[in-house]
Amino acid sequence: MLLDVLHRLMQTPRRWAAAVWEFASNIGAAVVSPFERLFAATIGRAFYVVEHFERVEDIFAALGRLVTWPVRMLGRLIAAVATRILPASVREFVGRGVAGWFRLQHWLGDAIWRLIEWLNLDAATRWIVWLSQPLWRPIVAVGGFLYAWMMTRPYRQMVWGAPVLVLLIPLASVVLWGRTWGRESVAAHYREAIQNARESQDLAALTLYERKLGQLGGETQMSNFRAAIALENQGNLPGAYAEMRRLAPEEKLGFIPAHHWILIHLLGNQLDVTPAERLRIAGVHLAHLESLGKEGRRELDLLRGVYLAQTGSIEEGAKLLEPLTGGSLLAAMQRMQINLQLNRLEEARKDARALRLHLRSAEDKAAKLTSQEFEAWAQAEQLLGDRGEWGRIVRAWLKIDPQNATARRDVATLDIVEFNEMLQAPYPNADALAQRLLEMASLMDDTRPLEERVRPLYAARAQNPPVAAMFERILETPDAPLPLIACLGAAAAMEDEIPLARRLLGSVVAKDPKHAVAWNNYAWTLSREPDSNYEKALDAVNKALEQAPNEFRFRETRGQIYVALERWQEAVDDLEFALNGMPDMDAIHIGLATAYDHLGKPDLAAIHRQQVQ
Numbered sequence: 001m002l003l004d005v006l007h008r009l010m011q012t013p014r015r016w017a018a019a020v021w022e023f024a025s026n027i028g029a030a031v032v033s034p035f036e037r038l039f040a041a042t043i044g045r046a047f048y049v050v051e052h053f054e055r056v057e058d059i060f061a062a063l064g065r066l067v068t069w070p071v072r073m074l075g076r077l078i079a080a081v082a083t084r085i086l087p088a089s090v091r092e093f094v095g096r097g098v099a100g101w102f103r104l105q106h107w108l109g110d111a112i113w114r115l116i117e118w119l120n121l122d123a124a125t126r127w128i129v130w131l132s133q134p135l136w137r138p139i140v141a142v143g144g145f146l147y148a149w150m151m152t153r154p155y156r157q158m159v160w161g162a163p164v165l166v167l168l169i170p171l172a173s174v175v176l177w178g179r180t181w182g183r184e185s186v187a188a189h190y191r192e193a194i195q196n197a198r199e200s201q202d203l204a205a206l207t208l209y210e211r212k213l214g215q216l217g218g219e220t221q222m223s224n225f226r227a228a229i230a231l232e233n234q235g236n237l238p239g240a241y242a243e244m245r246r247l248a249p250e251e252k253l254g255f256i257p258a259h260h261w262i263l264i265h266l267l268g269n270q271l272d273v274t275p276a277e278r279l280r281i282a283g284v285h286l287a288h289l290e291s292l293g294k295e296g297r298r299e300l301d302l303l304r305g306v307y308l309a310q311t312g313s314i315e316e317g318a319k320l321l322e323p324l325t326g327g328s329l330l331a332a333m334q335r336m337q338i339n340l341q342l343n344r345l346e347e348a349r350k351d352a353r354a355l356r357l358h359l360r361s362a363e364d365k366a367a368k369l370t371s372q373e374f375e376a377w378a379q380a381e382q383l384l385g386d387r388g389e390w391g392r393i394v395r396a397w398l399k400i401d402p403q404n405a406t407a408r409r410d411v412a413t414l415d416i417v418e419f420n421e422m423l424q425a426p427y428p429n430a431d432a433l434a435q436r437l438l439e440m441a442s443l444m445d446d447t448r449p450l451e452e453r454v455r456p457l458y459a460a461r462a463q464n465p466p467v468a469a470m471f472e473r474i475l476e477t478p479d480a481p482l483p484l485i486a487c488l489g490a491a492a493a494m495e496d497e498i499p500l501a502r503r504l505l506g507s508v509v510a511k512d513p514k515h516a517v518a519w520n521n522y523a524w525t526l527s528r529e530p531d532s533n534y535e536k537a538l539d540a541v542n543k544a545l546e547q548a549p550n551e552f553r554f555r556e557t558r559g560q561i562y563v564a565l566e567r568w569q570e571a572v573d574d575l576e577f578a579l580n581g582m583p584d585m586d587a588i589h590i591g592l593a594t595a596y597d598h599l600g601k602p603d604l605a606a607i608h609r610q611q612v613q
Helices: 002-067 069-085 088-118 122-131 133-151 155-199 203-215 221-233 237-247 256-267 275-290 297-310 314-324 329-341 345-364 371-384 387-400 405-424 430-443 448-459 465-476 482-494 498-511 516-526 534-547 552-564 568-581 586-598 602-611
Strands: none
Touching (some): 237 256, 256 275, 256 297, 275 297, 297 329, 345 371, 387 405, 405 430, 430 482, 448 465, 482 498, 516 552, 534 552, 552 586
């Protein structure tokens, strides 16, 4: 009993250890089991996919064997017949030839390696092989892969996938045909349709077919038309016109958009063509467009209305254009001109309102307006009496066409009006006055009105501080217009500010040697004190006379200089000539009286003294 008890006591720790180990094993199995199942499922799925793929291969292989069965049977038949027909010697010769070819390849390889070893080039060869790896490694890799793949595939069975390729051949043929010959064939059909539309005078269909043919990339009139438009956009309008004339000849109906382009540009007077020829050519292209029938009738009415107005049939043109002014800027512009010509101001104002709506809409859309459109808009605003809007328009017009004579004149007129209004204000702004006067002088071709305005202001500047400040701003402006500086020089001379007048007029003739009036006034200041220099003054006035030899004022200046130089007969010649243009000028009579006295002609001198007021 004691031994049994001791034995059980000794077994108890073992049982406990076994129980603990079993418990730990169960926990480990519970943790590892999901991963084992996941791994097994993944591997099983992979094997299933591979097996499924191989089944697909087997299916295609079986299909291939089925389709190529006649070919294989024919090959076997030929081999069997050849075996029986060909003599044994021939069969033996062919077999030896094939075996010899393989032996030759093996022998050449061995020979090359023996040669390398004999020449001791194995090290160099290894280096060459190593350096040339970028060349042959990709080929070896691809070739090795293909070899391994072919060796692990039942390639003889894979050949039976040929039916799939056979099924793909029609699709590939369709794609190839469409890429090469298909587009040209479709283009040929479009060309035929274009010719039929042209013969039937169907403008809508003709335009559609031309566009479709252009989308196919064919050599079309549309591509040439776009090239001409590109020339116009580059500023080469003569080149664009030459291309359009080739597309749309006068003697026959050509490319419709080209006829339209030529007609629009001729009626807009944008091409370098004489007036008579311009209207003749416009009539020819208009007739071609009208021969197409009733397609685009509204636009043709617009073009015909403009054409009639420009050829003298203004009443008929106005009647055609009247219903079109709301929908066409060109119609509104042309009809406004017609009604102004007919002195129908109310109708012209109606057209001006339509024109204003068109151009404001274009301006809101940031469209680029032409100089002609700005000119018509400015005229419309004048008709409607909106001076503020007119001023904004003429300034915008001058900005896009700074050399346009009408725009320059209108902005100069606006400057004069605004300048006079500013002068009447209680507290004129000197900077604004100077800016208006500077701009006015830069735009005027005839500066005599400017001189008449500047001289009294300069003379009275001491009583008007803003005006005095204005002149100071102008004199401080480094790029002030020369006509304005010449006016200020003359005004300073009239106020006996001789040094200032000499400086201003001298700067003018230095920059513009052909400014005749400035030379004359500069000569006058040189003949005055202080520091008079008559010889230099004579040179200056002769420069003026080179530009205008028969100008009375210049001859009077030179005549007075001759009097100062005591060259009496030359003085009489110039002063008598000047007297014809300025008979009431006292200075001329006084100069002549002095010269005649020194020439010993007191009677003539007395006559001229009597003329002095």
